[in-house]
Amino acid sequence: MRIYSASSEETLRARKLLTDWAGEGFLTKEQYQLLEQETVSDLRTTNFFLRLVLFFFTLISVGAAVGLFFVVFLSRPSDQTTGVFFLIFAAVCYAAAEAAVSQARLYRYGIEEALAVCSVGFICAGLQTALFRGGPYSPKPHAAEFLVPAAGAIFSLWIWRRFGRSYAFIAAMIFVIFLPGYWTSSHSAQHLIVAMFYATGLVVVAVLRSRHRFDYLDEVYSLVEAFLWLGIYLAINLKLSSLDLPTRGWIGTRADSEFSGWFYWGTWVLIWCLPPIVLARGIRLKDRFVIAVGAIVAILTFVSNKPYLGWVRHTWDPMLLGILLTGVAIFIRRWLARGPGGIRHGFTSERLSGKDKHWMSVGSTVFGLLSPHPITPSPQPSSPDHRFGGGHSGGGGASGDF
Amino acid sequence: MTILTRLEQWKEQGKISPEQYAHLAGLSRGEPFSLFIELNVLLYAGVLAFVAGLGWTVSTWSQQIGDVVVLTTLSTILAACSWYCFSRAPAWSPAETPAPSPIFDYVLYLGSLVWLIELAYIENRFHLLSGRLDPYLLVTAGLFFFLAYRFDNRFVLSLGLSSLAGWFGLTISRWSAHQDEAYRQYALLYCLLVGVCGTLLERRGLKPHFFGTYLNLVANVLFWAVLSGVFARQDYGPWFFALLIACGASLAWGLTRRQFAFVAYAAVYGYVGVSSLFLRGVSENAAILSYFVVTGVAMLVVLVQIGRRFGRLE
Numbered sequence: 040m041r042i043y044s045a046s047s048e049e050t051l052r053a054r055k056l057l058t059d060w061a062g063e064g065f066l067t068k069e070q071y072q073l074l075e076q077e078t079v080s081d082l083r084t085t086n087f088f089l090r091l092v093l094f095f096f097t098l099i100s101v102g103a104a105v106g107l108f109f110v111v112f113l114s115r116p117s118d119q120t121t122g123v124f125f126l127i128f129a130a131v132c133y134a135a136a137e138a139a140v141s142q143a144r145l146y147r148y149g150i151e152e153a154l155a156v157c158s159v160g161f162i163c164a165g166l167q168t169a170l171f172r173g174g175p176y177s178p179k180p181h182a183a184e185f186l187v188p189a190a191g192a193i194f195s196l197w198i199w200r201r202f203g204r205s206y207a208f209i210a211a212m213i214f215v216i217f218l219p220g221y222w223t224s225s226h227s228a229q230h231l232i233v234a235m236f237y238a239t240g241l242v243v244v245a246v247l248r249s250r251h252r253f254d255y256l257d258e259v260y261s262l263v264e265a266f267l268w269l270g271i272y273l274a275i276n277l278k279l280s281s282l283d284l285p286t287r288g289w290i291g292t293r294a295d296s297e298f299s300g301w302f303y304w305g306t307w308v309l310i311w312c313l314p315p316i317v318l319a320r321g322i323r324l325k326d327r328f329v330i331a332v333g334a335i336v337a338i339l340t341f342v343s344n345k346p347y348l349g350w351v352r353h354t355w356d357p358m359l360l361g362i363l364l365t366g367v368a369i370f371i372r373r374w375l376a377r378g379p380g381g382i383r384h385g386f387t388s389e390r391l392s393g394k395d396k397h398w399m400s401v402g403s404t405v406f407g408l409l410s411p412h413p414i415t416p417s418p419q420p421s422s423p424d425h426r427f428g429g430g431h432s433g434g435g436g437a438s439g440d441f
Numbered sequence: 442m443t444i445l446t447r448l449e450q451w452k453e454q455g456k457i458s459p460e461q462y463a464h465l466a467g468l469s470r471g472e473p474f475s476l477f478i479e480l481n482v483l484l485y486a487g488v489l490a491f492v493a494g495l496g497w498t499v500s501t502w503s504q505q506i507g508d509v510v511v512l513t514t515l516s517t518i519l520a521a522c523s524w525y526c527f528s529r530a531p532a533w534s535p536a537e538t539p540a541p542s543p544i545f546d547y548v549l550y551l552g553s554l555v556w557l558i559e560l561a562y563i564e565n566r567f568h569l570l571s572g573r574l575d576p577y578l579l580v581t582a583g584l585f586f587f588l589a590y591r592f593d594n595r596f597v598l599s600l601g602l603s604s605l606a607g608w609f610g611l612t613i614s615r616w617s618a619h620q621d622e623a624y625r626q627y628a629l630l631y632c633l634l635v636g637v638c639g640t641l642l643e644r645r646g647l648k649p650h651f652f653g654t655y656l657n658l659v660a661n662v663l664f665w666a667v668l669s670g671v672f673a674r675q676d677y678g679p680w681f682f683a684l685l686i687a688c689g690a691s692l693a694w695g696l697t698r699r700q701f702a703f704v705a706y707a708a709v710y711g712y713v714g715v716s717s718l719f720l721r722g723v724s725e726n727a728a729i730l731s732y733f734v735v736t737g738v739a740m741l742v743v744l745v746q747i748g749r750r751f752g753r754l755e
Contacts, residue, residue: 046442049442049443049444052444053444053447056444056469060465060468065461065464065465065468066457066461070456070457073456074451074456074457077447083749085748086701086748087701088701088702088704088705089701089704089705089744089747089748091705092704092705092708092709092744093741093744093745093748095709096708096712096737096740096741096744097737097741099733099737100733100734100737100738100741102733103730103731103732103733103734103737104730104734106726106730107727107730107731107734110726110727110730111727148748150741150745253443253444253445253469253470254443255443325471325474327478327479330476330479331479334479334483338486354494354497354498354501354502355494355497355498356494357490357491357493357494357497358490358491358494358495358498359494360487360490360491360494361486361487361488361489361490361491361492361493361494362487362491363487364483364484364486364487364490365483365484365487365488365491365547366487367483368480368483368484368487369484369544371476371480372480372543375476382473385471385472385473385474386473386474386475386476387473387474387475387476387477388475388476388477388480388543389475389477390475390477391468391473391475391477392475395475395477395478398478399478399481400595400650402482402485403546403594403595403596403599404595404598404599404654404657405599406485406596406599407550407595407596407597407598407599407600407603408599408602408603408658410489410554410596410599410600410603
């Protein structure tokens with residue numbers, strides 16, 4: 040089903056690992072040069088930044104070409120005609136993506152990825168325009184319009200399986216969010232349906248994944264499993280998610296009265312049960328992405344607990360959360376470091392990969408630049424006598440607002 | 442063939458030693474599994490949440506709890522962080538120096554953010570400089586640069602660079618509202634100062650690993666400033682010329698140093714600037730779309746050629 044052969048992908052993975060190990064000094068330069076010759080892949084890869092730029096320009100070219108076609112050849116076409124042409128363009132884009140891989144052997148090159156993304160977009164636009172008048176945000180959408188997100192989800196899943204791009208799986212998950220709004224008006228049922236879809240996907244991925252421990256597909260399934268755990272959590276946390284997107288927008292919270300008592304408190308129990316389950320599975324599988332999602336949902340549970348219970352939030356709550364996070368990090372680090380060789384139960388707090396150092400350097404630079412800067416805040420609402428903040432910075436002309 | 446099979450094969454062929462095989466096979470199986478990144482992210486999130494809560498609490502309750510308590514608390518945290526950093530820091534070295542303890546960088550980061558909160562509080566309560574915040578920003582930038590170079594910390598270096606940018610009037614909120622000539626000049630001056638200082642420090646071998654941070658920041662600020670000039674309704678000619686020079690320099694730097702972020706900057710910023718000039722006054726849809734088709738494909742061809750020649754997998 041995958042467009043790339045397993046041997047090609049394993050070779051690329053081996054090559055990346057060799058580079059990492061050589062950088063860490065686990066292999067001598069001579070060994071690296073010798074082994075590198077055995078990991079030559081037929082796939083054409085490129086640098087991450089060039090990949091992004093190629094993706095960007097492919098999107099521009101395809102979008103402009105389709106727009107030009109409509110402007111030049113079709114003046115005032117009917118909805119059906121427009122929709123049919125969108126579907127034709129979807130087919131053309133998909134065929135071009137397949138050709139880019141099979142003929143030019145492109146792998147994570149940006150071009151084939153953008154073509155695949157365009158094909159998903161054109162399919163949805165084509166179905167919506169050809170079959171349903173009035174657009175996706177009309178006040179009363181047609182019941183059969185669920186076909187549009189359903190097609191988007193199915194085709195995104197196909198792109199994920201075929202090309203191995205994880206963001207296609209995220210797209211499929213997003214399309215699924217739109218589905219239950221066409222089937223039921225019950226908000227509880229909508230949340231449940233989305234959670235059930237994700238849970239089903241999780242079971243399937245868990246079964247598939249068990250056959251691929253230590254090969255190149257393990258990382259692919261790991262990422263997808265993490266997304267699904269996160270999706271399930273967001274679907275059941277009523278304080279974070281809102282699922283009737285066509286009418287309400289992407290994110291929002293509803294009044295508690297819109298949910299029955301048993302459902303509301305059931306989800307509260309679940310948001311406390313899920314983090315330990317996710318963390319336990321991540322730790323058992325030694326899965327970085329699942330562990331990360333476990334930590335994220337644990338933090339989200341702390342953050343959303345008070346709104347769930349209807350308790351008042353205090354200004355010092357973030358401080359307590361910060362102390363908790365820092366304390367947990369220090370405790371785990373010390374506990375691991377006290378083990379023999381700094382290892383306990385197969386875990387260490389030491390850095391083992393050059394990639395970790397690289398990501399830390401990039402992360403600390405970016406997060407440092409994005410850090411809050413209290414000397415130059417935007418005006419904050421506070422008491423008239425104590426307007427703390429509101430300063431402006433300016434070249435040789437900074438001023439404060441008091 | 443999985444990586445484990447390959448390693449076994451290489452061991453049998455004598456290309457790697459049995460010890461190397463055991464170590465690398467263990468790494469491939471995640472034995473041991475490193476939680477290095479996760480613990481660092483947890484520490485960062487913890488510091489950020491703590492400082493956010495501290496700032497929120499101080500700004501909300503300062504009237505009730507009083508200046509003495511607020512300033513004592515902030516000063517105590519600041520003193521504790523300073524004591525920890527100065528007492529644990531190794532002897533200074535111009536080369537890259539690892540942190541003496543896993544939490545060291547985050548204690549320094551916490552101290553730096555608390556310093557900012559305390560300064561803002563003092564000025565807003567006591568009006569020592571009559572609301573003029575630019576001296577604070579300049580002093581803070583100087584302090585952060587000193588701390589960054591003393592303790593080899595990128596978090597604080599970035600804070601120093603953003604403080605200096607604030608002093609030059611480059612806060613993003615104001616930039617979007619005032620895309621005028623004065624701000625462009627300040628931006629260029631900032632780029633010049635940071636670029637020259639970064640280069641000199643790198644040439645002198647003072648924390649040369651910081652150079653990438655300087656260069657990326659300067660490139661982005663410079664391109665934004667020049668692009669805003671190209672978008673101006675009048676006198677955009679010199680800015681367009683400057684954009685071409687900046688793109689050429691960024692492309693040359695990216696290709697010779699194999700830092701492809703600069704190739705990407707040149708391609709994207711250059712394309713946006715050139716497109717805005719070519720499409721100025723063009724209102725016909727077909728012409729605009731034709732332009733994007735032709736130039737988009739041309740950019741793809743050029744970038745693929747660059748990719749083939751220079752940009753293999755990182």
